[in-house]
Amino acid sequence: MRDVNRKEIYRYLGYRGADPDAMVKEAVESCLEELERAVTPRYIFRRYEIEWIEDFAFEKESCPGESPPEAPLLQIAGMEIRSRSLSRNLRGCRGAYLMAATLGIGPDRLIARASVSQMSRAVIFQAAAAAMIENWCDEVNKKIIQEAAEQGLYCRPRFSPGYGDFSLDFQTGFARILRIQKEIGVSLTESRLMMPSKSVTAVIGLSDENRQCVLHGCEDCSKSGECAFSRLNQ
DSSP states (O other): OTTOOHHHHHHHTTOSSSOOOHHHHHHHHHHHHHHHHHOOOEEEEEEEEEEEEEOGGGTOOOOTTSOOOOOOEEEETTEEEEOHHHHHHHTTOSEEEEEEEEOOSHHHHHHHHHHHHOHHHHHHHHHHHHHHHHHHHHHHHHHHHHHHHHTTOEEOOOBOTTSTTOOGGGHHHHHHHHTHHHHHOOEEOTTSOEESSSEEEEEEEEESSOOOOOTTOGGGOTTGGGOTTOGGGO
């Protein structure tokens, strides 16, 4: 995964709109080399049908002074989800992929060791690993897009628990449905965070309509401000 976006790493480090100096860049490359040796990337994804159980929130607009309509209720692989954010993203979809991806325990160990001896390096490990898991998710996403294309379908932007009102509580559903502990070695803490920490779950909607969503997410898309499916408009 040597094609990890360096600008993303610099952004995570706080360099917004400016390049770090040569010393920081050298440290980033050194940390990336260590991470490359430490990661054990794994993934799983499966396709499921979406059942729209209560879709009324899209049909009714609230009047001034009224409470907004309750979020739609949908079901994926037996997991009932009431989320206005996710429902907007999946509007018009009848199927979706559930995916999970991880870099393994290696990055967590590097971060923990560096936190004891060299905190500045721990910060770089953290930023580089965050960019690396996004890069790995993009690679998995490409496989899903290819599989969908073979069926004449198009993918929506991936949407993870924690975006908008799509609660982290739904991580338990992902864990059960995809059997992520057995399949890719990822478990959940009591607060629904994943261990190893550089792990991601997401829903990717399947549509007959080509929205030409960019692979790298809504943050990089020039049309995200006007797109009803964007993560940024939830």
